[in-house]
Amino acid sequence: MSNHLRSLFDPDSIAIIGCSPDSKKIGGRPLDYLLKYGYQGKIYPVNPNYQEIRGLTCYESITGIQEDVDLVVIALPQKLVLSTFHACIEKKVKAVVIFSAGFSEVGEAGKREQEKLAKLAKEHNIRVLGPNCLGLFHVSKGMYATFSTILEEEAPIQGGKIGFVSQSGAFGSHVFTLARQHQIGFSHFVATGNESDVDVADCIKYLAEDENTNVIACYLEGTTDGQKLIEALQLAKEKKKPIVIVKVGKTDVGMKAAMSHTGSMVGSDAVYDTIFKQYGVYRAHTINEFIDVAKAFSDLPVMTGNRVAVFTVSGGVGIMLADQVMENGLALPETPEDVQERLKEILPIAGVKNPLDTTAQVSYMPTLLEDFMDGVLGSGGYDAAIVFLGFSGLKAESLPTKLPSLLNMKEKFPHIPQIVVTLLNPTSEKMLSDAGLVVNEDPTRAVKMLAALYDLGRAKDQAPQPFQSEAKNESIKALYSISANELTEYTSKQVLGNYGIPVTKEKLAQSADEAADFADQIGYPVVLKGMSPQILHKTEKGLVLLYVQNPDEVREGFAKLKTIIEETDDATFEGVLVQEMQTEKAVEMFVGSKKDPVFGQMVLVGLGGIYIEVFQDVAMRKAPVSVETAREMIEELKSRAILQAFRGNAAFDGNALCELVSNFSYFIDTHRDELEEVDLNPAMVLMEGRGVKVVDALIKLI
Template sequence: MRNELKSLFEPESIAIIGCSPDKKKIGGRPLDYLLKYGFLGSIFPVNPNYEIIEDMQCYETIMHVPSEIDLAIIALPQKLVLHTFLACIKKNVKSVVIFSAGFSELGEDGKKDQEQITALAKKHHIRVLGPNCLGLFNSSKRMYATFSTILENEEPLPKGKIGFVSQSGAFGSHVFTLARQHHIGFSHFVATGNESDIDVADCIEYLVHDDKTSVIACYLEGTKDGKKLINMFKLAAQKKKPIVLLKVGKSDVGMQAAMSHTGSMVGSDSVYDTIFKQYGVYRAETIDEFIDVANAFAQLPRMKGDRVAIFTVSGGVGIMLSDQVIENGLTLPETPKEVQRHLKSIIPIAGVKNPLDTTAQVSYMPTLLEDFMKAVLESGQYDAAIVFLGFSGLKPDSLATKLTSLMHMKQQFPDIPCVMVTLCNPEAKKLIHESGMVLNEDPTRAVKILSAVNELRKSKNHLEEMSADEGVRVPLDRINQFISYSSKKALTEFQSKQIVSHYKIPITVEQLALSPTEAVESANSIGYPVVLKGMSPQILHKTEKGLVQLNINSDQEVKDVFNHLKTIIQNEEEATFDGVLIQEMINDHSIEMYVGAKRDPIFGQMILVGLGGIFIEVFKDVSMRKAPVSPKVAKEMVEELKASQILKGFRGKTQYDVDSLCNLISQFSFVISMQEGVLEEVDLNPIMVFEGRKGVKVADALMKLS
């Protein structure tokens, strides 16, 4: 993919079709930017209305350009795009950026034209960015193939290590401008528009391999290919390139707006959230957080632990920062006693326990901040630091002294991330940025930055997913049992449990009876007491219809209950009677758990774990992952539940067999992942988890087929 997109991101030659000598027009801006910033390649203006533009020959059509073209920019009205794109194909252009709007975002006619472009691109192996896109730039190549006004400012563009991909050009321009005001630069900027061909996942893959990019920032509304996006998240994790992502469309209204904007499938936000966490993607909630965290990941070293030291000139701010550090999952260890004594010898009125309050004396004792920081950080008890300096950034003399101290500390403790907090004027911001320090004017945002860096440290590597050979091994004839029931939308409990039992998932002892006589024989074979359940694929919730009867203790009672259950089913309109399930009555002490699966239309099979019975709906205490998962990840899922304390033996109670539960979760996750296109939904509920090491049993199950 990197080689396929090289012509787009690193072109040696660019043709601008619809080029204009007017720098304010869409066809004029890319030419202006390429010349102004010194593009390292050849430029070919194309427009039949001009012979010369900016002292360069202007060609009538792309076919008249005498050289090979890596990248063609189409800046023409929608009605001319398809004909021009066909000419680019004939010219063997390697990649195309289509600025033009009027495609899938406007309705069916535009959608058909866009689909034709997609089909042609695939057929002729030409890569397309857009249509309806703002374009892209690559700062190291001085390549600016965009018509955005964000580059009209004459000031030099800050260089950076952040590769930025946005599905919205306007949003991307806004973020770029905010970042620029804080002297934060990007290695690349790309707006994907309607994504007829190249999408966010493609761009992530390119940036993962780009040596000028260390962090990838993404604005996402939705995706059409969840599997490809996950693979790119995995690749970024393998290459140790963090991804910071702002995903919109949480609410129903927001989802509808995102769908109409990009044409991407937006899907359930909870599933997106799960995917991001599972594959180590940091999800920002606001634009400020998005920019702050991307910059922090690019500039700060990785934290080795969660211990924070706070240095402040304000006792009140120190207290506020302390609260927020704890609220954000970080720790605030007290300063070692010997260090406290040393600091008191320097300035007796200082607060030295952590937060460390140097008081206003820091303005009169030039080395005070450095002395405090050195003594504390040398103790080896801290993994990160926040330095609050009030409004020092508004006073040049005061700032210079403190910045010198912070630079010394950065050199002496290069593995300890430090965030500087002070109010600043534009000159101070530039000075601090050039020093390499990470700055924020808001103490709360500074804490969030360190919390994000800590989350990056903690994010587990979930890439140890086992192959099918390491997971479930099932003969093909067993797998095909799914298909044999495909004439029915839902399977009965008996059918569902028979299927999962073939995958070495333990179920209750049970037999299906089609007559009262068979029911009695089954009950005697299993042993009293027993449970009787009426089976009908049209009745999914048996308890609500009175189709579950517990503690049946005699042959006559079995016959009577059998007939009663059969009558209930036969009286239900359009319900078919599939027999009565005779099941062992479980009296051993156990905890009821739920394990389920739901096929997401974008990301495929998701596995869910929670407290069982009716409590899954009451408490909504659920953990979710993309299937399949290993027993190790299954254990993480269980431990995420509030109910996990019960399983561990709350207040001296006996522990339950969590290991067997985790093995079942993992095994089940392989079952559903192997049947991606067959299973719509599966519930194993309840699963009886027994005490000690007595194992687990699935007591009820429901499968819905696609």
Template sequence: MITADLKNELNSLTPLFQPNSIAIIGASQNPAKPSGQPLVSLTRYGFKGRVYPVNPNYDTLHGLPCYPTLQDIPDQVDLCIIAVPAHMTMGALKECADKGVRGVIIFTSGFAEVSADGAAIQQQITALARSTGMRVCGPNCMGIFSARNALMANFFITELPTKVLVPDYLGFISQSGGFGVAIFQIVKEKGYGFSHFVGTGNEADLEFSHYLGYMAADAHTRVIGGYLEGVKDGPKFLNALDMALANEKPVLLMKAGSYPASARAAASHTGAMVGSEKVYSAVFKQKGVVRVESLEEFQNMLSLLHNGKIPRGKRVAIIASSGGIGVMLADKCAHYGLEVVTLQDKTRSALAALLPDFASTANPVDITSAIMTQPGLLEQCAQIVINDPQVDMMIVAYWTELGDKGNLDQMIRVAQQTNKPVFNLTWGPDKAVFEALQYMNSQLAPAARELDSIVKGLAALADYHNFVRSRRKSKLVAPEVPSDAREKVAALLGNLPRGAKLSEHSAKQLLQAYGIPTTREQLATTGEEAADAAEAIGYPVVMKIESPDILHKTDAGGVLLNANTPDEVRSGFNRLLDNARAYKADADIKGVLVQQMLPAGIEMIVGIARDSVFGSTVLVGMGGIFVEALKDAALRVVPVAPLDAMEMLEELKGRRVLDGLRGMPPSDKIAMVEVIQRVSRLAQDFPQIAELDINPLIVFSEGRGACAADAIIVLE
């Protein structure tokens, strides 16, 4: 949903992408310089707005009047490009503010990327942008390109692309200037048209997320791509991704910086298992982002997306002129999660009628070298296979010779006549393959020579389609939280200091307020109180030391199971106190928690951790003593939708345990999904919760619910 505030923010980017007038401060007559190139490009390639060079050293530049200062321009200026040395940038930016310029692109480098002094000036840029509402791209950026209005407010795109097979297609955002230029050139050669291209630079004002949101709302952008190193404002990024998802625009991101050298220490298991890369991966899964690992993979996806032929499922058929290639492809498909489907008997019979006896009609189909001697055989077989209703997509692998376009033309016709994705794997001598790929691409028929990039791309797009479809069809509803939950927790947290740690009994009170089932329990300060509590709860009972200074009670010998008599409870009380004092002499011991002994179930963990960019995250995994050993967990950022919670469970390696193994009944996944939802709501309402562990959460058999057996909370 686009709110009024969001709509206003998106509209504030209009001057950068759709200006009616552009001024260039520091304009140069040298087209090889960043200060000169945009002036040449804007005037030569049909930019429909007015262009004003600004430089006191010239009267005219490239046939245009050149103004000494920005204030000397008699007309309104929508967009200003600043291309002056770093020490002059703030002065130029203030001129823009005084002139009422609404959008600025700063080419100049020498700011936060080089020194503390530069960072201080960059902070001034940010402050001026915030105080005036003027939107700034950069500094240290390569600028903006928009195709529809020939806007070349950059210094790397020097002319409009001449070969545009697919116009109004790709919007691309890059946090790396040089890498972004390389991507632009490679994609341009394929003939895929860019709607917009942005080099974000240092992002003193406008960030990656702003451009992503703009392109998500832009009617002339069908696919959004990007090179991303990191985002500053997590919620803004999530909002932009939600917009892209709502408009069903695939977002293909290359994310760098996946392996940070350090990890923070955490008091809880959840906090220890959450890191920056894991959170980004969780965000991508949660918002349907297609993560791309290579340029080859990116190009392959673009070649499939341009005509909307996204795989509608994961069932793949393989046709190969070599049995070995077919088997290799089948292995790759299985590795990346595609199903090498069994072809229908009707399909196999039709193939058998065409192929020699030594061919194979099973999937993968080995059509042998007969395609070299029987013109049209490849096309006939491909048409039969792609028409099989069991097949969602097809990969066809064949040898290509230099100058021989027979098989290529056959497969171009097949691709044009079906609404299913058909990908060609061409193999042979380098020169022949290069020629074949160029020809296939010119006809918009997807083709490549690398097995992995083809299969990964198809699998990723099939996952994207399933993701979008599941969101359309989901009927899961979030559970209602008690109306007084927020008030109760606010009172319980009260005036607790920053960094406070809540022991089990206190933590469970917060969980109970949000409707999360917990064990029946009482806090005892003497052995007699403990015995009375056990009688009230019912034997057998569990006894645990209660101390905010001893969060991991098992390590301290602070847990006693199966206490069955009053004498066992009294002696157990004293033993737990002795163990706790021996473990940590200065611990603040509140007493001993006496609680019901839960029936057997599957031990899980549900927790909260805080991320510096995205805020609260929710984790679920296999719990108990296995949480540290297995680290089998799934993560999402708050808020977690019902379908997200269900997908978290499906993501676990131990999901088969929940489904029931060796005669054991299936676990109550619905109850688990509800707990995840309630924890997410707690995290959303109280972001000061830095860490929470429900470990273990005992999950009973289907229909019998779940119960928090232990919990800790750490405040920020």
């Protein structure tokens, strides 16, 4: 971790340029918060209009401070920022937070000023948060380099382990305040503003290494550096720091709004979704889900299985919870028979199958809840529990009687996540939170929290195994003496064959007699395809002849295809491809790539032929992928059943398809800077053990 980044997040000294004695002003709030919330480092107010502010010596300029300064906060009008930054360079400060607006968010002139700042920061190794940012704070250190009003009247919750980074200051403030109302604390809060230097990826990397953080929560509109973001996500995964992200800009309107807001490249939402899935990020779609899941990841153990026990005081809510548990991919196993018998002895009128209905008697029998939970969870058949207590949380006399039981069960089964569902007031919420219990008022949200914990438990490290090819990783154009950007099928398959991609047997003929000779060598029937660099979609022009049966038909077909090309304006005849006719039983699949402007090469797999466009049934990952990941991609397809054994029919060769997807993904990653798009369509998946063959392919270079 860079010391300069540490100076931003964890400084031992802070100078506030534009500091004000008025705690209601932008330049006064950071000082007020630092003093009010116990910052132990050195504070240096800087303002030529004062000699002292709130008992601290006030300096005319940053250069007048004799001691080293880790972090500088600039709270000045935009026109003064650049000259002030030069003074920071002279002082050799390590990090700067710039509140000032009026930069890239307002137009070209502001963008040029921001670019000057970024260039200076890079040249002098100064980390910059902002400009146009709300700042940041580090709760356990009492470090507040922010002018947000969310801290004016109420302190943050202490002891929180959630690191929160947001590209929107207003969104961040809203989430912070809502979380605080529910007794949820953060270790850090960062609003990145215009991201002239420090961006979301930098913040994720820092928080991944931070010992006070166990979960990273992030609001994201976009990024200009997809690879840097991926590296940050990978680091967090290695450090076992789960990430919860709200990513906005899903629709065209939303994407345009995000572009205008942060200036980040938004990219395809489907690609972002893929990246999150691939690197173990939980994507939340509402603020409640965002906060709930971050809380669950921070305060509850990961689920090792999907078996849920539901304890309820209401039969009706129990039914609703049962439905939602199943709908979210979790299971509701019936209580073991011997446990049911013991529970019936305790309360004959109870429902004991799961959901377990303790009825209202739970309010009159102090140990009833504990007896039921102990019996069920102690059976070893459950991985999580939801305890629905209705409106008990609103009754001062009711909750304390249940609290010991809940705490005993948490202590006895620390490996089993347990969520209490009850209505709350501020007093009861604080009571339960201080006791270390996870609570929610909504049964549906509680189930979502468990589903997220189960997903987290299933997330695997998927480090791809390198694929070794005999082909050299030279430029494709150089290797094959190509000038055009769009390659014919013949040239495309020559390239692919060198990377272990199984293609059909074929030869390019320049004459009718040569075509007939090639057909004899390959074996009938054959396919004839007219090759022209200017006509890449051959079927529409009648340039594909199937089931050609003998030499006379080959010669006749050659002449026909050559004539079509020669009669097409601006088309060049490259020859006729003589290709083996694929007659074995097979499933047509599509394997392809697309270069995303943010994240680079993405590999896709789906049902092939014309169906790729009809059904849009496609799975996608960032390349490269392992064979195991390729298998997961195929499992995601709605059409996956076509490949499997069904009603006496044998299965098709899914293993060979997985190997093809993986090998292909390494090819596109190796040539990531050259390839715009590659289509293998169709790739014929033969019967199990027979392999796969790419029948047609097109490569489009950048």
